[in-house]
Amino acid sequence: MDGKATDVLVGDPLSIGVSLFGGISLGGEALIAGAEENALELETNIADAEAAYACALQTGDEDMASEINGAMADLKEDLQDLSEDIAEMKEENREDIYEDFIDNLTDYLQVLDLDGDFIEEWCESGDSREAPELDAGVTDAGGIFTDGDPEDEDPKDPDKDRINFWFFGDLVQVATEAMRKNPSAKADNMNIILGPMIWTSSRNGIQKQINLADLPVSSAMVMEWWKREVVEKQRDSFPLKQFMQGLLTSIVIPALKPGCFPKADPTSAECGVVPITLPSIGGAKPIPTNERTKMIDLETKFEGLELSEETDTPDYEYMLYYIASFGATALEGDPIADKARGIYHYDIGRDSGLIKKISFSKADTPGLKEARQADQGGLSQLREVYNANVTMLGNNLYIPGMRIYINPPYGLGNPSQTNTAANLLGLGGYYDVIKVKSAISRGGQYDTELETIFAASGAPLQSDDDCAARIETVVETDWYEETQGWLDGLMDAIDGAFDALFPAGVDDDC
Structure with missing residues (x-):
């Protein structure tokens, strides 16, 4: 290129x-197709023989039943041999196809x-x-x-x-x-x-x-x-x-x-x-x-071009x-900037558009709520990671790996803004599409369902300077100093107990 x-x-x-593959190796597909037709004919003959064998047993004609049974055994043996030949031909044909493709790539x-x-x-x-x-x-x-x-x-x-x-x-x-x-x-x-x-x-x-x-x-x-x-x-x-x-x-x-x-x-x-x-x-x-x-050039080519409706x-x-x-x-939750990236924003409860239903499901992470409550307090204890299932009018817009933006229910605020209810609760934001399923019902209704996982809220990250300032603010508080004094006292007590158990001169290697 x-x-x-x-x-x-x-x-x-x-x-x-x-x-992509099939019919690449010369003659291979035709031979396999002919062999499969013969196998199908053998299967039909075996089915007929089994029916005739059952009738012979039903009428009490044991000699005829024995003859049919012997012929049927021969047919089954021929079918087994032919099936093995077909499998071998397919393997050889598959190897030829692979080799041909790689040779062309080379x-x-x-x-x-x-x-x-x-x-x-x-x-x-x-x-x-x-x-x-x-x-x-x-x-x-x-x-x-x-x-x-x-x-x-x-x-x-x-x-x-x-x-x-x-x-x-x-x-x-x-x-x-x-x-x-x-x-x-x-x-x-x-x-x-x-x-x-x-x-x-x-x-x-x-x-x-x-x-x-x-x-x-x-x-x-x-x-x-x-x-x-x-x-x-x-x-x-x-x-x-x-x-x-x-x-x-x-x-x-x-x-x-x-x-x-x-x-x-x-x-x-x-x-x-x-x-x-x-x-x-x-x-x-x-x-x-x-x-x-x-x-x-394409825009120029089609500009002003008159096309007949029937051709x-x-x-x-x-x-x-x-x-x-x-x-x-x-990614900042900006609908206009995201549209240019191919990321579309969807709302819950609108009277128009592709969306029919959006449902959220919690992705449990053990201990996450407790850690957030101890660290941040307030609504942070309720914050979870929520994945979403989106039901839409039938379309072919999405494949796995693409991304969408979901706005939470009205009243929760913008998930891409820090400290809004939606942001604190973890509802809404950017979601990655992992599965796409489309179906047309008997009545002709065409629906597309997206299974998505949470990717990001779109809320701005704090700069290093902002983080340093927040840390400094916490370190300078009275409660932090008291906590550190308590921890220092506890560590001194542990060191004293350890020295009592292992006096100087005693080998304390374990």
Whole structure:
């Protein structure tokens, strides 16, 4: 992938709901299908034989029953042998599919060779706002590991550390190519759009943006994920939507966490998926395939365009993927700022909107109420961590990993403001979506349910200076001084008792 800044990248046509694998190895699927048809025919013959055997026993014809029973045993033995052959063919076909997919990925492999001490220097510079200067170039290593000895073809400098990676756009490209080899994929008008990835640097807090296609992804992490999610589970199919979601939530989003920066603001990241339907323009695709397109160019393209209401040309379906990442202190409960991040605010009891019901459930933490009462008093003893279940009008806006903001019932105040009832009770604020379930009832009612867990209230954190001032205020109080005097007296008494039990000169090692 080239590194030019862009807004969207459209992948090849693909079917979101159809399996990524299947029909890739030449002839394998046809052989398996033929064998399965034979197995089905054997199962039908066995069922007929069992019925005939029962009739022979019922009529008292023992000779006929014996003959049928013998034939039925032969059929069952043939079915057992055929089932073992099918299992073996599937295993061989599965191995061919896996190998073909990985070989295609290898063609896009990239290499970064770094000076031997650069990684250590980079990790040790976590407290600095400026990263060490990188003096290295990316090498297109595609094909290095396909033939011959890798060390002979691309010898690695022993004084350098090598990082192998893929661009995320290349991973998607290989997946869409695998889809085209799947004969069951019929959605020619379905496409993927790789949108922006916005993240906040853990080093200096500066917000940056690139296209998801240009995101480098560690080959080691991809292969570990592939082994865990595909090979060990012996998948014969992998829906492309799950493939995309798995890569983003298991590899990309975790990589955006602070990691080497212990003093960095805690980071939250979410993956968004937006379905888009666009009409054709003059019989052609509204967004070109396999090339970069800027959003401003699309706006210009569709501006003032008159489209007929009825047309024989089918619409084109797109799935736009994007990632938004931001520091926890950037979440302040501001509806306008959150909307720009893709976080929508929902209220309880409104007469319009998507929300039908919001219910809170307490997540018990033993001893938490007592600790808060001793530390803060007042309503703090009632404060709990509340998760929420949200029932909405049917929609496809959310996937696990996204975030919403819930306003508590009216009268409790703003949960993102310190010392309001909602904030003290722990009701409302930011919630992470962990499960999404949609259902259409027999009467046609379409509902979507979100299971969410509490993430943050949005209340501002105290600065180090404010914390120091609060500590100093407490330390200077009379009650704190009396408490410390009591503790000092208790420790002196314990030391005296210990000295009495173990006089000087006595070995008190245990």
